[in-house]
Amino acid sequence: MALNCVVCVKQVPDTKRITGEAMTEEGTVNRRALPAIFNPEDLNALETALTLRAEHGGTVTVVTMGLPSACEVLRDALVRGADRAILITDRRAAASDTLATSYILSCAVKKLEADIVLCGRQAIDGDTAQVGPQLAEKLSLPVISYVEELVGISDGKITAKRNVGNGWEVVTCTLPALLTVMETANTPRPPAARRVMKFKKARAKSEVEAMAADLLEGDYENYTAELKATEVEKYCANLADRGLLIEQWDLDDLEADLTWCGRSGSPTKVHRIQSVVLTGGEYREFAATDDGIAELIGELIHDHTVG
Amino acid sequence: MIEVNRQGEVWIFAEQEDGKLSDVPLELMSKGRELADKLSVPLAAVLLAADGGDMPAALIAQGADKVYVVIDERLGHYQAAGYGHVLCSLIEQHTPQIFLYGATPIGRDLAPTVASAMKCGLTADCTDLQIGDHKPAGSDEVHKNLLLQIRPAFGGNIIATIVNFDRWPQMATVREGVMPLGEPDTARSGEIVECAANLDGVQLPLEIIESHRREKAVNLKASRIIVAGGAGVGSKDNFQLIWDLAHCLGAAVGGSRAAIDLGFVDHDHQIGQTGTTVRPALYIACGISGAVQHAAGMSEAGKILAINTDADAPIMGLAHFGIVGDLNVVIPKMIKIIRSGAGVEQAAQQVADA
Ligand SMILES: Cc1cc2nc3c(=O)[nH]c(=O)nc-3n(C[C@H](O)[C@H](O)[C@H](O)COP(=O)(O)OP(=O)(O)OC[C@H]3O[C@@H](n4cnc5c(N)ncnc54)[C@H](O)[C@@H]3O)c2cc1C
Numbered sequence: 001m002a003l004n005c006v007v008c009v010k011q012v013p014d015t016k017r018i019t020g021e022a023m024t025e026e027g028t029v030n031r032r033a034l035p036a037i038f039n040p041e042d043l044n045a046l047e048t049a050l051t052l053r054a055e056h057g058g059t060v061t062v063v064t065m066g067l068p069s070a071c072e073v074l075r076d077a078l079v080r081g082a083d084r085a086i087l088i089t090d091r092r093a094a095a096s097d098t099l100a101t102s103y104i105l106s107c108a109v110k111k112l113e114a115d116i117v118l119c120g121r122q123a124i125d126g127d128t129a130q131v132g133p134q135l136a137e138k139l140s141l142p143v144i145s146y147v148e149e150l151v152g153i154s155d156g157k158i159t160a161k162r163n164v165g166n167g168w169e170v171v172t173c174t175l176p177a178l179l180t181v182m183e184t185a186n187t188p189r190p191p192a193a194r195r196v197m198k199f200k201k202a203r204a205k206s207e208v209e210a211m212a213a214d215l216l217e218g219d220y221e222n223y224t225a226e227l228k229a230t231e232v233e234k235y236c237a238n239l240a241d242r243g244l245l246i247e248q249w250d251l252d253d254l255e256a257d258l259t260w261c262g263r264s265g266s267p268t269k270v271h272r273i274q275s276v277v278l279t280g281g282e283y284r285e286f287a288a289t290d291d292g293i294a295e296l297i298g299e300l301i302h303d304h305t306v307g
Numbered sequence: 308m309i310e311v312n313r314q315g316e317v318w319i320f321a322e323q324e325d326g327k328l329s330d331v332p333l334e335l336m337s338k339g340r341e342l343a344d345k346l347s348v349p350l351a352a353v354l355l356a357a358d359g360g361d362m363p364a365a366l367i368a369q370g371a372d373k374v375y376v377v378i379d380e381r382l383g384h385y386q387a388a389g390y391g392h393v394l395c396s397l398i399e400q401h402t403p404q405i406f407l408y409g410a411t412p413i414g415r416d417l418a419p420t421v422a423s424a425m426k427c428g429l430t431a432d433c434t435d436l437q438i439g440d441h442k443p444a445g446s447d448e449v450h451k452n453l454l455l456q457i458r459p460a461f462g463g464n465i466i467a468t469i470v471n472f473d474r475w476p477q478m479a480t481v482r483e484g485v486m487p488l489g490e491p492d493t494a495r496s497g498e499i500v501e502c503a504a505n506l507d508g509v510q511l512p513l514e515i516i517e518s519h520r521r522e523k524a525v526n527l528k529a530s531r532i533i534v535a536g537g538a539g540v541g542s543k544d545n546f547q548l549i550w551d552l553a554h555c556l557g558a559a560v561g562g563s564r565a566a567i568d569l570g571f572v573d574h575d576h577q578i579g580q581t582g583t584t585v586r587p588a589l590y591i592a593c594g595i596s597g598a599v600q601h602a603a604g605m606s607e608a609g610k611i612l613a614i615n616t617d618a619d620a621p622i623m624g625l626a627h628f629g630i631v632g633d634l635n636v637v638i639p640k641m642i643k644i645i646r647s648g649a650g651v652e653q654a655a656q657q658v659a660d661a
Pocket residue numbers: 008009010039041042045063064065066096097098099101105118119120121122123124125126127128129130131132268429430431458460461465467469
């Protein structure tokens with residue numbers, strides 16, 4: 001049975017590399033100061049889909065919701081072997097919490113007729129691990145979260161080993177289903193050099209629009225809006241012919257109900273943000289000598305911390 | 308989604324496995340008690356199981372005024388569909404204002420399922436919860452007595468306070484070990500409310516083929532002293548130093564993620580954001596740099612002693628006591644001094660005299 005896999009991927013700031021410069025004075029994170037990367041566990045979700053396709057045939061479609069700059073992770077996914085890439089981008093989706101994000105993603109997945117939906121367990125910026133289970137609920141799909149190992153698929157049933165904190169369990173369910181994949185599930189394959197060359201030119205329409213000035217010869221300022229649009233369409237059609245067009249959907253394309261999107265669709269509101277400043281440096285130093293250490297231990301005993 | 312109900316109760320999901328309550332709901336009880344008292348509403352635990360046993364009594368002893376008990380064979384083993392169905396109908400029926408879950412793999416599977424079905428908000432991995440007011444930007448309306456849901460984000464580099472003022476219940480998950488466990492009081496009385504599961508006709512899609520539970524090799528949360536080693540320890544063999552120091556202090560052994568990744572010590576010993584959160588009386592960090600993710604799990608320790616060759620390592624900013632030096636020199640000296648009781652008495656005397 002050929003399988004249609006849909007993989008949800010997110011572009012995230014590389015939170016491992018946050019330094020002082022990436023924090024603004026108000027204590028918020030200046031995302032632009034951080035390198036944007038493929039959310040690590042989404043690479044494991046993609047790898048799971050690619051493995052399934054190799055075994056069972058079918059397709060791998062990657063979907064991301066974000067700014068046009070998120071096309072970077074879609075290109076990376078194409079390079080790694082995805083068949084199709086979709087960017088969901090719309091100003092009205094800004095400020096979505098996990099509930100609104102999962103609603104919008106559910107509208108997209110419904111259009112794609114997936115046998116398996118794969119998410120990373122958790123994104124390293126929001127860190128909630130909520131989008132996968134919420135997306136499953138919206139799609140009325142069974143969810144296997146915290147997948148540590150995909151055991152396999154047979155007779156239309158998927159079997160996976162999931163982490164339950166103080167142990168693990170092997171569970172099975174009938175497809176379609178949604179899985180959230182942990183970093184321990186596999187090792188993502190490196191991009192194939194041949195595909196790197198090809199897919200580095202893949203673009204979504206909004207990216208083409210941003211490059212329009214370079215595409216059009218001569219006096220760009222004097223082009224009519226109509227002419228610009230025609231040029232963009234022509235360029236996109238050409239990309240599509242070569243399999244290099246990243247599809248772009250907005251909330252109208254998804255027929256999404258706007259009350260459940262963006263700010264109005266998000267019950268959680270940020271009350272306050274503070275940066276974490278490790279306080280101090282006001283420790284009492286003891287010398288690394290016999291005397292220093294004896295004094296320290298005496299201090300701990302005196303405090304009743306030890307003994 | 309339910310309407311805002313100011314008289315609504317404070318609820319805690321009583322996660323259990325095979326008739327044994329997990330630690331988190333018990334830890335959450337004292338925080339829940341504090342929130343409920345501030346709001347002058349009852350605190351209730353919600354227990355779903357195949358057999359209640361003495362779990363309701365334990366929840367009452369820990370601070371619950373009420374325990375909603377739902378007993379059904381089909382609730383013996385957790386799965387999102389069945390548990391989610393039961394919780395949603397209880398929420399609709401009783402309209403609680405706050406509903407808290409442990410941020411365990413089960414809590415982080417169940418709570419989003421419920422939040423999605425109820426179309427209410429959910430804040431993940433809170434490290435603190437308070438009651439306070441919120442005024443949305445650009446509005447004059449002040450929402451009083453909301454649940455302030457305080458959580459780290461961006462890999463622990465910022466602390467966000469999140470509120471949900473219109474689509475209730477206000478739901479949050481809380482990581483294990485973050486809230487201190489209160490003393491049980493078996494003299495407390497409380498009400499047990501038995502509720503029907505009404506699961507007939509509800510699809511339970513997951514079939515559990517195999518299930519393995521194991522006790523953690525170490526109980527870090529119960530230890531008064533923890534000796535933790537990091538990448539700076541250098542090798543698994545050398546990690547014996549950490550074990551030796553722990554033995555002579557009667558302490559438990561912890562590790563940074565780097566120490567776990569390098570195979571120095573088993574994952575059960577990991578301290579931090581993706582490990583265990585601890586609050587011992589004394590935490591001795593040996594060759595640990597003090598990354599935010601590590602600090603998230605130990606900064607609440609009563610006293611922190613850092614042993615590090617680098618005087619500028621971030622751990623020094625958290626420490627009360629510091630030794631700038633090579634742990635291979637310092638730890639053997641510590642062991643020697645502790646073992647020679649004389650040294651200790653002498654040292655104690657020196658301190659007392661000073
Ligand atoms: C400081 C801060 C704190 C926040 N706290 C909360 C909170 O407590 N509760 C809340 O509801 N929202 C919160 N949010 C909002 C939340 O980060 C966003 O809704 C985000 O779009 C999704 O959540 P996540 O990053 O936690 O993803 P997770 O739920 O951790 O992501 C799991 C998986 O879902 C998929 N996925 C997630 N986002 C996308 C996407 N945009 N496109 C495609 N696939 C995706 C990926 O496969 C990913 O691996 C917070 C945001 C910030 C900045």
